[in-house]
Amino acid sequence: MTQTAPVMRDPGEDGRFGDFGGRFVPEALIPACEELHDAFRDAWTDDAFREEFHHVLREFGGRPTPITYLARLSESLGVRVYAKREDLAHTGSHKINNVVGQTLLTRRMGKTRVIAETGAGQHGVATATAAARLGLDCTVYMGELDTQRQALNVFRMELLGAKVVPVTSGSRTLKDAVNEAMREWVTCVDDTHYCLGSVMGPHPFPWMVREFQSIIGHEASRQMAELGVGTPDVVVACVGGGSNAAGIFAGFADSTAELVGVEAAGGAAISGGQPGVLHGMKSMLLQSESGQIEEAESISAGLDYPGIGPEHAHLAAIGRARYVGMADEPVIEALQLLSSSEGIIPALESAHAVAWIAREAGREIPSGSTVLLNLSGRGDKDVAQVRDILKGRS
Amino acid sequence: MNSLERHLRERRDAGQSSFVPYLMAGMVPDWRDHLEALVAAGAAAVEVGVPFSDPILDGVVIQRAALASLEAGTTPEGVFAELARRPLGVPVIVMTYFNIFHHLGMERSASLLHDAGVSGVIIPDLTLEEAGPWREAVTGRDIDTVLLVAPSSPEARVEKIARAAQGFVYAASRMAVTGQAEDTGDAGAVVDRVRRHSDLPVFVGIGISTPEQARHAYSIADGAIVGSALVDRVLRGMSALETEAFARDFVL
Known part of the structure; x- marks a missing residue:
């Protein structure tokens, strides 16, 4: 198979991957997405940030x-x-790669708290882990059904110092945990970073998480x-x-x-x-x-x-x-x-x-x-x- | 200028404050009766929600209304058909999330909204940067796309939004999802910032839940949007007659 155009590159300021991507969030979250975009772009071209990212993944991850x-x-x-x-x-x-990157970025942005969604609990445990390492407050949103199915992971997160909030809306699973984390983020963007767990969500998350996972x-x-x-x-x-x-x-x-x-x-x-x-x-x-x-x-x-x-x-x-x-x-x-x-x-x-x-x-x-x-x-x-x-x- | 904006500007210029109540279509079987009761009480326009499975700007009350509506089998096309059946006599503004229109097709949505007599839409997850294709689709159909300004919107952005705004500017009173609050939050500051860049009517929403709060909104802005306080009561069984009485207290 020969490639005609390079793929998996910088999606640009508007975060487009062909017809997909973009930023479809409430107006209240736009400044936070822009701040994150600028902070990530800046950090990712800063050798010192990359060095610390690799250092933490080597020594801790x-x-x-x-x-x-x-x-x-x-x-x-x-x-x-x-x-x-x-x-x-x-x-x-692999979840640790992303959360190490995002928590370092949280600190770089001067924020003191992270929130995250989780399904089975892997991303929640990883976020709680990375947050504990940097002394960041951490709250994890988890569908109520999942907190029951994955009670041990709830305990792990709590051991790591995180607060786990059961989400009772909608289907009470991952999709609703994302909804709830976004709703919560609207109320606390000033001091809180939303540590999204996958290559999804509004720009710059899909690009940023891909870069951390690359x-x-x-x-x-x-x-x-x-x-x-x-x-x-x-x-x-x-x-x-x-x-x-x-x-x-x-x-x-x-x-x-x-x-x-x-x-x-x-x-x-x-x-x-x-x-x-x-x-x-x-x-x-x-x-x-x-x-x-x-x-x-x-x-x-x-x-x-x-x-x-x-x-x-x-x-x-x-x-x-x-x-x-x-x-x-x-x-x-x-x-x-x-x-x-x-x-x-x-x-x-x-x-x-x-x-x-x-x-x-x-x-x-x-x-x-x-x-x-x-x-x-x-x-x-x-x-x-x-x-x-x-x-x-x- | 489209008819919604003309209507709201005329009211504003005549010194009338606008009470704009919100109800979720299909949340109770007699939702149309409640809309008519709101109009009878003196609503300047009504906001009608079309339920979406994942409403990220809505708090628990409107989430519950959406769920009830979806469980009752409400569809976007059904809501538009119902609205088309008989005019309410005041402008109708539809509020829903972008996927509803994206899924129907933007051209088709615009045409259905037009046929239903809808004169404005609020799409909370469609911000200025992504709204181009949608605004093109509604152009020429007498439908205003209402934009929000939040307490977090920086000055330069408020200016950009104000320049592109149609109908009225929705001033979010606080950094929160829809719900009932104790006060009018940061509404004053947000309204001031909008006023510096726009002469459109400005309405305050998010958390406005009592007649006193609405009156405060009328003193600093041109109108108030009241959703959760009303939806909560209707979900708890308030009758259409009681809705009319409840709404009257919000009308100056």
Whole structure:
């Protein structure tokens, strides 16, 4: 595949990725978005800021994360699978990259408090972690249903000094946690930064979060070269909002690698959605006939989002990346497969990407191909749920 | 100049303060009766909400109204058809989130709004920078797109908004989502800033919930928008007759 124009670049002042992106927020939030845009642009061209970002991710975040060749899985599938081990980063997923960046930026802007939304709790735990490190006040909005399903993560956040606010509006899940965090942000923009968890929301969030997460792709590209493998044939990542996918794609967007995002079948915004406006952005969204946003449904809370980051919608529209849906059943099998064949228990989110590789090896992925899998998180948080599902079957 | 702006300017120039109540379409089965009661009480215009699943500028009361309306099966086209059925006798301003119009198609939305006799729209998540295509779609259809100014809007931005504003300027009294508040917040400062850059009528909204607060708004601005206080009572079972009595206290 040859590239005609560079992709995954600076989306400019208006934050457009082709037809997608932009800034659709209440007037009250516009100054805060502009302030954040200017602060990020300034910080990201400041060597000292970048150095501190990398320093914290190295000394505190556990980077660089290794690449592991999955020998037994590769042998059984007939393709060569390499895993970028974001599951080994501090707090157990790639989420730490973004929150380290955003909390450093919070301090740089002179703000003393962060708020965040969370679904399963990964981003909430990561935000609480990064906030604790810098002594920032932290409040996390979490759908009431999710606080019940992920009670341990609520406790983790509280241990880390954060306040967790159960959101009782709407569907009481991730989508509503974002709504509530935005409503709260209107009342406290002066001293509070909204630490959004994915490549979504109003400009500059999709761009900024992609930049913070691009460390995954840049590391991986260098490591693949060092391993003597070079550019993989396919790069695969799971996609909810799409931050881990954006992070790894960023390292290969200008290469010949095919880019594949795997969405939960019940939350497949690209294949099942239509263009629309939600949470400050124009993107692909699951909607009803009359334009109401629909609930996503997935076994994995992290992919339970009815939209997708606007840059992914653009990459799909121009054909640079493709997005596929994966049903719950093969995801559970993939989680078991990776656990038993490689000694790695992946997060249910990441298992979506594994499931696609397992299904398409020898089909859409020709035998002998080299595949780079972004293993975005570890599965410890999911084992109780998986046990219940497997028990329910027997 | 479109008819909404002309109407509101005439009222302002005649020294009349404008009471603009808000109701969510479809939140109760007899919502149309409540609208008529508000008009009978002396509303200068009415604001009609079209429910959206994810209203990020709305507090709990209007969220509840949206949910009730959606559960009753309300659709945007149904609301427009209902509004088209019989004119209310005062300007109707539709408030909803941009996805509703984006999904219907902007041309189609503009045409449906026009046919329904709607003369203004408030789209809280469509700010000046993103509003170009929408404003093009409503051009020539006698529909004003109302813009908001917030306490956080810096002077240069207020100037930009004031220059592009149509109908009236919506002065948000505080950094908050819709709801009921104890006072009129920062309304005075926001109105002053708007006045420096625009001679359009200025209405105060967000948190205005008592006749006293409305009267204070009338003393510093040209009108007041009252939503949650009214919606809350209607959701709790206030009848259309009681709505008329409640609303009368807000009319000077």
